[in-house]
Amino acid sequence: MFTAERRRLRKPLIGAAALVGASVLVLAGCSAGGDSGGGENPTTLEFLKNAENTTTQPVLDALAAGTCEAENEAAPLEVNSIPQAELDAQVQLLATQDGLPPMFSAGGNPAEGAKLADAGYLVDFDEALTELGVRDKVAEGAVSTIEKLYGGDFTFLPFQYNIEGIFYNKAIFEENGWDVPETWDDLLTVAGEAKAAGLTPFAASGEQGWPLTRLVSGYLFRSLGPDALQKVADGEAKLTDPDYVAAAQAIADLGADGYFGDNVASLDYDAASNEFFTGNAAMIYMGSWLLGNINGDGNQIGADNVGFMKFPAVEGGAGSIDEYPSNVGLPATFNAKTYAADNNVGAWLECITANYGNEALKQGQITGFIADEPVELPAISQAIADEIATATDSVLWFEALFNAKASNISSTNAALLVTGQLSAEEFMTLVQDALDEG
Structure with missing residues (x-):
């Protein structure tokens, strides 16, 4: 039975200065050289991960x-864990000490990971995995x-790896003669x-907020194209522009x-999901992490x-229905x-890449690695696995x-948007003002 149960947790990060004490303590187990796994010639494959991640180590x-x-x-594989909220600062500190372990998890802020890549700390996997065959x-997606x-x-x-879309009640659709919508109007x-x-029609959590803002971005990507929010990040567009x-x-x-029903503002994640799972809602926007509950x-x-459907196309829009919202x-x-210095690390990378997808699937996890060994899955899980394997963007x-x-x-005001307490322009202005402040 497929039992992948993971909900993306986004916790506020505290500053690096506040973590110096904790970081120094952790350094004892993660410093460069020796048996710790760090340095140019590690004796172990140390993996430094966030403690909240309980799915990777078993695989x-x-x-x-x-x-x-x-x-x-x-x-030998050696796994060390620290709290997720400390991970960014810890990795930054280890980088300055030339003590990064052979393998480590990303922090919560993608921008910090990008800085590490720009500074040359990270393996270029396009090149490395191609050389390793x-x-x-x-998966390209x-x-x-x-x-x-x-x-x-x-x-x-x-x-x-999770893809997102709209899960729907197949029995309700069949009873009412509804085809799976491919356009926004449908x-x-x-x-x-x-x-x-x-x-x-749609179960959604206004208390969490992000299940509603996911719909805003879904519409943006279909109407304006896949770079709609990148343009905002780059300063080429603003959320207050008319199309946004x-x-x-x-x-x-x-x-x-x-x-969204009468009580969307007060529903939390579990209550909204329960509305769908009890047959009271026809659809729910969610990611493939919901498979464990399904x-x-x-x-x-x-x-x-x-059933699972892609976010529908917007008539005349620049985006493609085949572009899945996703996260890793x-x-x-x-x-x-x-x-570069140790062939044992390269051998581990090759073996992990070649086999992780199959082993994870045996444990009920769908990842971004290709699984090519047959595993019996529930139909909805197999459908999601197939979509991930074939998605290219x-x-x-x-x-x-x-x-x-x-x-x-954005998340705290999303419910006000759908209950009419904030206009669309007011909502987007609040978020854009926060972006402008940096």
Whole structure:
């Protein structure tokens, strides 16, 4: 049974200065040279990860005991963990000490990962995996996501990978004779008929906010193209431009028409999901991390009754329906210095890349690595796995390139947008002002 259960947690990061004490303590286990795994000639494959990540180590442990046994004998796997909120500062400190371990997780801020790449600390995986003959074992959609998040280069590995879209109740669709919408207008038609039938068209959490702003960015990517939010980040466009406000207005209109139900502002993530899983909502926008819940005991409509659709096209829009919003959780990377100096590190990289996808799938995880060994999965899980394996491009999400203040303002005001307490222009102005402040 597929049991991938992971919800992306986005915690505020505290400043590096406040972490000096904690970082010094951790350095004892992560400093360069010796048996720690750091330095040019590590005796182990040390992996420094965030403590909240509980999915990667079991897969690596299984590889170390099985397919990668020879690599593990040459350089035993050693996993060290620190809290996610400390990871950015810890990695930065280790970089200044020339003590980065052979393998380590990304911090919570993609911009910091991009800086490490620019400074030459990270392996160029396009080049390295091509030389190792395993470049084709990483899904192109996952690579696309990493490149968009981390400065344009393939310098992180997708140990986690989620695509996003609209899950729908297949039984409800069949009973009402609805085809899966491929355009925004078709989606509105289905939503209107769902409401008329006494259903909530879209289950969504206004308390969390991001399930609503994901719809804003989805509309932006379909209407203006995949670089819509990159242009905002680069200063070439503003969220207050008319075409951007129009996207927020489209989602505000869903709320005005009652398509999120009467209590969207008070629903948290679990309550919104439960509305879908009890058959009271026809659709829910979510990512593939929801598969654990879909295949779990709490899904009263049954996994066989859950379908997945792409965010629909906007008529006349510049975007493609085949561009999935996606994320890679907290990916991991390799230290360029130890990779270049030690063949054991390269052997580990080759073995992980070639086999991680298959081992993860056996454990119920869908990652950005290609899985090419047959594993029996529920139909909805197989459908998602197939989409990931064949996707060639991706887009990000509304807050992906925002600073912390803008991200917080976006999520906390999203419910006000769909309940009419903020106009689309007011909402976008609040977020843009936060972006302008830097």
